Amino acid sequence: MSVEYDFSVPTLGPAKVESPIDYSNIEGDQIANFVGDQQRIIYDVSMPADGGQRSFAGNELIEVAGPRRRIYFAPGHVHAGIVTCGGLCPGLNDVIRAITRCLWYRYGVHRISGIQFGYRGLLPEHGVPTVPLNPDVVDDIHRIGGTILGSSRGGGHRTEDLVDTIERMNLNILFTIGGDGTQKGALAIAEEIERRRLKIAVVGIPKTIDNDLSFTEKSFGFETAVAKATEVVFGAHAEAHSSVNGIGLVKVMGRDSGFIASHTALASHEVNFVLIPEVEFQLKGDNGLLVHLERRLERRNHAVIVVAEGAGQHLLTQSDATDASGNRRYADIGLYLKNEISSYFDARNREINLKYIDPSYIVRSAPAEPTDSVYCSRLGHNAVHAAMAGKTKVLMGLVNNTFVHVPIQMAVGSRNRINPDSSLWRDVIESTHQPVRM
Known part of the structure; x- marks a missing residue:
């Protein structure tokens, strides 16, 4: 229609x-x-393939x-x-x-x-x-x-x-x-x-x-944001790759859409998990992020995660507070993941080296x-x-x-968001090799 x-x-x-x-x-x-x-x-x-007028x-x-x-x-x-x-x-x-x-x-x-x-x-x-x-x-x-x-x-x-x-x-x-x-x-x-x-x-x-x-x-500004975020991912990957069970966790901008996170993953070729607002994920369970992260470390000894700031809000305690523009204040998914990942591996008495990076203000202020x-x-x-x-x-x-x-x-009638059925998200899945659903 x-x-x-x-x-x-x-x-x-x-x-x-x-x-x-x-x-x-x-x-x-x-x-x-x-x-x-x-x-x-x-x-x-x-x-449509059959043409028509x-x-x-x-x-x-x-x-x-x-x-x-x-x-x-x-x-x-x-x-x-x-x-x-x-x-x-x-x-x-x-x-x-x-x-x-x-x-x-x-x-x-x-x-x-x-x-x-x-x-x-x-x-x-x-x-x-x-x-x-x-x-x-x-x-x-x-x-x-x-x-x-x-x-x-x-x-x-x-x-x-x-x-x-x-x-x-x-x-x-x-x-x-x-x-x-x-x-x-x-x-x-x-x-x-x-x-x-x-x-x-x-x-x-x-x-x-x-x-x-x-x-x-x-x-405008989007391509610069991806370029700067990609540089950060390179650093996070270098840190993770040089450590025992190294994990680079990078939070990028994206309240309601995961375009920066997705394009950064595609541009860097170093990201193993991309988390965006449009695709819900589970942290725990047999198909949760933590289990897949553990398996990645067993195979490769390092991993890089990129998370958009609006991702995973269903996992967090929500607030009705808003900023001066009327936008709802989101809980910090980056710090939440940092703490949950650390607790998960601590409980298994397994050493990890996790580096958490939030480059948002550096990216926003760049020429x-x-x-x-x-x-x-x-x-x-x-x-x-x-x-x-x-x-x-x-x-x-x-x-x-x-x-x-x-x-x-x-x-202003609606927000532009990633369609999980689209070729863009499919390309992200194919680049990161992360599960189709978690």
């Missing part, structure tokens, strides 16, 4: 202003082209991102704001840099305000000043980790207060760089702006190191790897083109290797 999608992207009004960018609409003239609003792609490209309504096709020949805003009148929210992620500064330079050099927009410390920077009681952004300010920031604007969690639920500040600042465009909670806040802001009949574009850039936002093939930096630049440029064309309530996405406009409502 096919799933119905509505990829309609709202606009602030007719685009009547000629773009200042000197591109072409002619294929084959060796001049970079504009993108037309009618250029769309199919989201689901799968087809499929037809699509306009709203079932995804709008291709890129510069438009006619834009909504007159560049000289534009005041744009950029805000980074939530936890740190490699590539934040790359996105800020790309947005600023594209606004400045391609459109001639010279009023760009950096909003400091997330949505908190839009709440008057905090008294946080904005930072004027220009090419000189952002020129070298891609070489450092974190975000030059600072970040924080929470505040996105105070929609009316946020829009009051946006009005006072006379912003025409707000770029929101963040994950699920940030974009839900951005959608609420855009809806309040619409209720007040203001002409302000809200454009999101997906930032979730866990890679769990829907309708985008990957989030972007080159592949991520390229991706960040392209996301930032396309976000600017969308905003200047008057698109709103929209998130930049990558679908079928094409940059597209995804309605924020669609992107």
